[in-house]
Amino acid sequence: MKVLKFGGSSVANAENIKKVAEIVADKKYEQSIIVVSALGGVTDALIQTGTSAAKGDDNYKQLLLNLETRHLETVKNLLPVTIQSSCLSNVKQKFNELEDICEGVFRLGELSKRTMDRIVSYGELLSSTIISHYLNAIQINNEWLDSRKLITTNSQFGFAQVIFPLTNKNIQDWIAHSSSKKFVSPGFIAANQEGLTTTLGRGGSDYTAAIFAAAIQSESLEIWTDVTGMMTADPRWVSNAKTIPSTSYREAMELSHFGAKVIYPPTIQPAMQQLIPIWIKNTFQPQQPGTVIENISAQKNEIITGISSINTISLLSLEGSGMVGIPGFSKHLFEALSSAGINVILITQSSSEHSICVAVNSADANMAKHIVDEHFANEIASGKVDPLKVEHELSIIALVGDKMKSHPGIAGKMFAALGRNGVNIRAIAQGSSERNISAVVAFKDVKKAVNVLHEAFFESSYKQLNLFIIGSGNVGSKLLEQIKQQQEYLLHHLNLQIRITGIGNSRHMLFNDDGIQLNNWNQLLQEAPPMKLSGFIETILLKNLRNSVVVDVTANHQVADTYAELLSHSIAIVACNKIAASSAYKNYIKLKQLAKEFNVPYFFETNVGAGLPVIGTLNDLIRSGDSIHKIQAVLSGTLNYVFNNYNATETFATVVKQAQKEGYTEPDPRLDLGGTDVMRKIMILAREAGTAIEMEDVTNHSFLPPSCMQGTVDDFYVELEKHEAHFKELYLKATANNCKLKFVAEYVNGKAEVGLKQIPADSDFYHLYGKDNIVLFYTQRYPEQPLVIKGAGAGADVTASGVFADIIRVVH
Structure with missing residues (x-):
């Protein structure tokens, strides 16, 4: 026999219930117990109804009417008219009972946990009754089981504890004496030894199914929900989250405790005791394999199984020199928190015993502050202990995997990945089983942290x-x-x-x-x-x-x-x-x-040579132990283009305009022609070579008449035309000496200068065409013949390619 549990989203409406019926009609479920939650959202609506009644708000009547209408409509959409009456009567009867209970709450103005358990129990009672009627109507014969008569709990309302030996006997006897092969039962609800309705906590329908499975030693337990299994991370945060094909009971327990909402944590214990495999399946994609939870995970190669998180966490820190070497402080702290019913999620203590940090739900933080300060009032007054410090807006991220303990370096990889992305860690805890590493981070960083860790451990593909x-x-x-x-x-x-x-x-x-x-x-x-x-x-x-x-x-x-x-x-x-x-x-x-x-x-590679690897090469030389003696360079593709194309047949201004049109100049060409751009470039290289140098330390032998540097860009071009004779003279003198004009930058012995020079034919700079740049590094390793970098040094395409190369370098 198998046990199947269908959650609220699986039975939210008539359409979804029909999908459930298609699943349970399969022959492999011929002998099965089908445990169902309330219709999606009904439990919350019932809580709101009871709370409104207790506050004296008669709007509770409308809330009840809305719920009644929803359930009646569900029956009408599922059952043929000819056989609706019995089920409709059952639904009406239950809502009459609910109305009586809520009216009593309204009149008394009081809502106890016992009464709330009774009110919310109707969600599962209604859904299971409707589903049982529907399955019988489509010839899937079944018997309705009342889990309150089969599962016995203590007298704690709101979150009752199951009494297992008695439970097992009740369930086994019922199954043994029944002629039916299929059973439908409400989840979440049970009864104490006095027969009063109790609940097993939110998510308790999973737990109900696990109790049934353990009691009858089921072949398997299947949890049907709206996801395709347990995921490596929350798919709402991590778009590339993957389904975990197989995981162990203990891994699943860790993940479920740390925010993986696919399975209710107590569910795992009963199944683990009987070694019953638990399957997490998707009601809306039943063909998907889902996740199986077994004693030993079938995943042979995965070190990390999943990443989970708990949000809305507060960190409590108890500190003081009076704690050092004094036994009992931890005990008193936890006793104080326990007395207020505050659950501790994470614990860490400094080796000096000077401080203890615990993480609690943020909703409990203020109460914890009050309780602990009151408990240690004498120690605080005497200065032995500081008042409890509370930090809000935190989250816990947890890395979970059975195989972590046999693979060193997991914690290092985790914290390195977080550190590279600026995620600060407030506290760390690791269990002695080494199955879980937990870290407290700021809530604003938790989504990024989960994505960073998922990429580090699960996305080795890219x-x-x-x-x-x-x-x-x-x-x-x-x-x-x-x-x-x-x-x-x-x-x-x-x-x-x-x-x-x-x-x-x-x-x-x-x-x-x-x-x-x-x-x-x-x-x-x-x-x-x-x-x-x-x-x-x-x-x-x-x-x-x-x-x-x-x-x-x-x-x-x-x-x-x-x-x-x-x-x-x-x-x-x-x-x-x-x-x-x-x-x-x-x-x-x-x-x-x-x-x-x-x-x-x-x-900032493109600051100097556009797409040329100038800064990268310089850094490689220095990192490998070389030292820079001299740098000589033509660093302006603009100026090189201009002087390669100016031959005194067209005006100098015309050539500059063409360079600007081609996209080789700055928006203000004077930054190029005035030498400012080249000054910046040689200064950057000097700085990267280790010299503390400012812009005013770079000597500029400008070839432009001063009037060209005044006014607007339009004024600049006018001045260029006026001084054409000056530029023509520069060109003709160089030609007469069999030289070419190049604007050269030089760095020697901590000094830098730039200026226009006549370059003879035997120079490395002579055969520099178009908009090319060239850089010569004279170093300890290249003292005579320099290391030369040469190529296009201007233009949108090559500059963009240099930026692109830097982007790719970021990865490494």
């Missing part, structure tokens, strides 16, 4: 990055285009899923936690709310997504000013924007230190 891109101009749009093109490749070849979670520009900001569709991102952005940088940053912090990366493809001072806040929240930064790295040295070092302190990437 890692997900959540990108927030600020800037959608030339470089930004090219970057989005490249990401769209490469998404599938990265997923299949690098196991990397890049999800664009936010895009902002100077006008609008767009967010989507599930990822912005890149086919029409521009249109979506134009229709999005107005951009406010503070709001954009605040939204990133509030979303608190794992593996968050802010990508700055602007040249905006205000965006650069947000880096410190982002890094201190463990959000990675990929910056095309040069402003932060070339700001005051104090700020540059602060950002580097924040990245190190919070163990979060801060990459």
Whole structure:
């Protein structure tokens, strides 16, 4: 014989009950006990009805009428008219009884736990009666069992304890003397030895089914619900949560205690004692295998079985020097909490015995504070113990797996993953069985924490990055285009899923936690709310997504000013924007230190060579023990383009305009032609080489007449035309010397300078065409022949590719 339990969602309405009937009609359930919950939401409605009556609110009558109507309609939708009367009469009778009870509560203005048990028991009595009638009507013959006559409890109302030996005998005798092969029984309710109705706690229908299964030594116990089994994490939080095919009783017990609501924790004990397998199945997808809970998990390779959490937790801390070496403090603390009926969920104590931390439900925290302070009033008054400290808005996350104890490093991996994502841990506990590692974290971090751990332990197939891109101009749009093109490749070849979670520009900001569709991102952005940088940053912090990366493809001072806040929240930064790295040295070092302190990437490769690996190569040289003696470079693709294309046949201003049209210049070309951009770049390289250098320390031998640097951009072009003779003279002198003009940056012995130079034919810089850049590193290992990096140093495509490369580096 098998025992099947169907939860409230499975029997919520007539349509769902018909699905239940299809399941129990299967031949494999020919001999079975079918335990059912109340129709979905009915228990809560009955509690509200009783509570309203006790408060003297006569609205309880309408609540009762609504419930009665719902149950009568369910009968009418299930049974043919010709056979409805018996079931309808039964339903009416039960609601008449309920009305009498609630009227008594209303008149007395009092609702005891005993009376509440009686009121809520009607939910299961009604549902089981209706379902039994319906099954008989469709030729699935069954007998209705009254669990109150078969399951005996103590006299504790609200959460009664079952008396097992007596229970077993009652059930076995009933089954043995019945001619029926199928039985339908209400779950959740039982009776004490005086015959008074008691309940087994919310979720008690599972427990009822387990008691029946253990009593008759059932072949299996099946819990039918609205999910396809126990999951590796809460699917509402983790989109990639997976069904756990098999787990052990003890693993399931740990997961259920720590927030996995699929099964009621006490359910497991009776089945475990008799080694009865428990199946978690989906009423609405009965073909799915679900999860089986057995003595030993069939999962051979999985170290971690699942991740669970308990929310709305408060942490209580009892501290004081008077606790050290004094026996009994822990005992007194737990006695005080126990006297108030406060359940302790997690315990941790410092090795110095100076403090004890316990986690309790937040609803009990204020009472706990009052009780404990009162209990230790003398010790507090004498200064031996501090008043109880209470921290609210916390959660517990738990990593569960039987095989953890035989695999070292699990705790390290857990805490490293959380640390990389800025999840601070307030308390830690691990059982001696090493089956569970629990950590207390801020409630605001719990969703991210669960996702981080799920990725670390269950998603070895790929890692997900959540990108927030600020800037959608030339470089930004090219970057989005490249990401769209490469998404599938990265997923299949690098196991990397890049999800664009936010895009902002100077006008609008767009967010989507599930990822912005890149086919029409521009249109979506134009229709999005107005951009406010503070709001954009605040939204990133509030979303608190794992593996968050802010990508700055602007040249905006205000965006650069947000880096410190982002890094201190463990959000990675990929910056095309040069402003932060070339700001005051104090700020540059602060950002580097924040990245190190919070163990979060801060990459800005494109600050110097667009898509060229200049900074990365320099860092590799230094990390491997080399030392930099000299850097010589042409670092402006713009200036190189301009001087490669200027031959005095067209005006210098015309060539510069063409460079701007091609997207090779900054929005204000004077930043390039005036040497400011190159000064920033050589300063960044000098800083990365270990030199504390400021912008004013870089010497600039500018080739532009001073008047070109004044006024607007339009004024700049006018001045260029006026000084065409100056530029032509520069060109002709170089040509006469068989040289080319290049704007060169140089760093030697801690000093940096930039300026226009005549380059002879034997120089590495001579054969530098188009918008190419070149960097020469002279080092201890490369003293004579430098390490050369050469390639395109300007343009939206190559700059976007450099940003893209930094994004991929974040993964490592």
